[in-house]
Amino acid sequence: xxxxxxxxxxxxxxxxxxxxxxxxxxxxxxxxxxxxxxxxxxxxxxxxxxxxxxxxxxxxxxxxxxxxxxxxxxxxxxxxxxxxxxxxxxxxxxxxxxxxxxxxxxxxxxxxxxxxxxxxxxxxxxxxxxxxxxxxxxxxxxxxxxxxxxxxxxxxxxxxxxxxxxxxxxxxxxxxxxxxxxxxxxxxxxxxxxxxxxxxxxxxxxxxxxxxxxxxxxxxxxxxxxxxxxxxxxxxxxxxxxxxxxxxxx
Amino acid sequence: xxxxxxxxxxxxxxxxxxxxxxxxxxxxxxxxxxxxxxxxxxxxxxxxxxxxxxxxxxxxxxxxxxxxxxxxxxxxxxxxxxxxxxxxxxxxxxxxxxxxxxxxxxxxxxxxxxxxxxxxxxxxxxxxxxxxxxxxxxxxxxxxxxxxxxxxxxxxxxxxxxxxxxxxxxxxxxxxxxxxxxxxxxxxxxxxxxxxxxxxxxxxxxxxxxxxxxxxxxxxxxxxxxxxxxxxxxxxxxxxxxxxxxxxxx
Numbered sequence: 348x349x350x351x352x353x354x355x356x357x358x359x360x361x362x363x364x365x366x367x368x369x370x371x372x373x374x375x376x377x378x379x380x381x382x383x384x385x386x387x388x389x390x391x392x393x394x395x396x397x398x399x400x401x402x403x404x405x406x407x408x409x410x411x412x413x414x415x416x417x418x419x420x421x422x423x424x425x426x427x428x429x430x431x432x433x434x435x436x437x438x439x440x441x442x443x444x445x446x447x448x449x450x451x452x453x454x455x456x457x458x459x460x461x462x463x464x465x466x467x468x469x470x471x472x473x474x475x476x477x478x479x480x481x482x483x484x485x486x487x488x489x490x491x492x493x494x495x496x497x498x499x500x501x502x503x504x505x506x507x508x509x510x511x512x513x514x515x516x517x518x519x520x521x522x523x524x525x526x527x528x529x530x531x532x533x534x535x536x537x538x539x540x541x542x543x544x545x546x547x548x549x550x551x552x553x554x555x556x557x558x559x560x561x562x563x564x565x566x567x568x569x570x571x572x573x574x575x576x577x578x579x580x581x582x583x584x585x586x587x588x589x590x591x592x593x594x595x596x597x
Numbered sequence: 598x599x600x601x602x603x604x605x606x607x608x609x610x611x612x613x614x615x616x617x618x619x620x621x622x623x624x625x626x627x628x629x630x631x632x633x634x635x636x637x638x639x640x641x642x643x644x645x646x647x648x649x650x651x652x653x654x655x656x657x658x659x660x661x662x663x664x665x666x667x668x669x670x671x672x673x674x675x676x677x678x679x680x681x682x683x684x685x686x687x688x689x690x691x692x693x694x695x696x697x698x699x700x701x702x703x704x705x706x707x708x709x710x711x712x713x714x715x716x717x718x719x720x721x722x723x724x725x726x727x728x729x730x731x732x733x734x735x736x737x738x739x740x741x742x743x744x745x746x747x748x749x750x751x752x753x754x755x756x757x758x759x760x761x762x763x764x765x766x767x768x769x770x771x772x773x774x775x776x777x778x779x780x781x782x783x784x785x786x787x788x789x790x791x792x793x794x795x796x797x798x799x800x801x802x803x804x805x806x807x808x809x810x811x812x813x814x815x816x817x818x819x820x821x822x823x824x825x826x827x828x829x830x831x832x833x834x835x836x837x838x839x840x841x842x843x844x845x846x847x
Binding site: 396397405408410411412414415416418419422423436437439440443444447448450451452486487489490493507510511514518 | 646647655658660661662664665666668669672673686687689690693694697698700701702736737739740743757760761764768
């Protein structure tokens with residue numbers, strides 16, 4: 348039995364939902380409510396000491412970290428649905444190189460614009476004590492929340508995060524000129540970067556890939572996969588004006 | 598044939614050297630000289646577009662990113678030397694959860710004190726134009742180099758990085774009270790965090806694990822493994838007063 352603790356709009360939850368759909372696996376969902384602080388509750392942090400979503404329970408045993416969960420699903424269910432990792436060790440290394448880059452560059456960069464667009468109103472409504480209490484309880488990325496503060500990230504921080512997103516898209520475009528998917532065949536690398544790209548679309552940053560034709564074709568190919576609509580069900584994408592989400596990490 | 602482009606004192610190179618030693622694999626080394634800018638040369642960046650060390654060449658084909666290289670070595674040479682990944686998918690997920698945390702928290706945190714101790718003199722000697730030229734050419738972590746600038750990281754940034762190192766050691770200690778190695782059996786998780794711990798020792802931060810007995814026992818167990826002396830040969834550890842290393846990323 349597969350249970351997923353996730354949040355509808357969290358990009359890391361979206362990665363795992365995409366992977367579950369590609370592997371054609373049934374799962375039961377437990378929605379984490381950031382505003383209520385579910386992700387920082389004692390019960391949840393017994394399963395996930397990072398205090399972030401998602402967490403997979405497989406027959407009651409937890410697995411955390413979205414990219415780790417994706418590899419786990421492939422290794423546990425190699426014959427279900429579509430393969431999301433290649434058969435040869437060298438090709439797997441190429442997928443993992445992409446995964447590491449995605450984790451270090453676009454996944455961290457999107458948080459800046461994402462927070463400034465989605466969380467700022469909710470953060471402004473909190474007292475400094477409430478904000479400090481949440482930061483103190485946050486196991487990962489305290490620094491990021493301190494920087495975010497009450498007024499959001501600075502213009503400089505936003506500009507620099509957009510520069511990193513541009514670099515990531517440029518690199519994607521280079522590889523997508525050579526193959527339909529990032530690391531040859533469709534893989535966890537494509538799954539791990541898609542939610543960042545969709546978030547960019549949702550908050551008005553799609554102009555960054557204007558010049559990257561191969562990325563545009565990749566994106567429209569991805570949107571035609573069955574997994575896309577399964578992971579991005581109604582309510583799973585953020586919308587303009589949706590600015591009152593309370594500081595959930597993803 | 599295995600060839601390793603590496604730097605003697607780079608923590609990420611040390612991870613791969615530890616892994617090669619555990620797997621009892623022969624390799625040929627190509628030392629990268631940061632001061633000469635080898636890591637940002639066109640030839641090297643054809644192999645590693647991140648412009649960082651290490652890069653493994655296996656029969657001429659490159660694999661990059663230290664943690665990716667370690668998993669690759671295990672998958673290509675499962676019967677050589679010691680296993681560094683467990684046999685079951687669930688146990689492998691536990692190793693990878695640790696790897697992801699190590700990549701996000703201690704590996705990034707140690708850069709602050711490390712840069713301030715090791716690179717500052719060399720950076721001061723450069724003109725602003727020289728510094729900017731290097732930053733412009735750096736594919737990863739431009740932001741970090743900008744922050745570092747000429748005077749090094751601020752006291753606040755250093756304090757916060759030490760807080761993250763403390764958290765990582767506390768978490769290590771919790772798990773090491775339950776088993777001799779981070780994720781049960783000896784694994785890539787232990788390999789990936791060791792160079793951060795050794796660097797802390799070398800630059801005077803070992804007081805941070807004063808209170809963590811299980812970490813201390815783990816460290817002395819690790820130092821008795823044959824791989825330790827093979828990865829940390831003469832000249833591979835930094836020493837007090839070694840402050841003139843030019844801005845190499847690792």
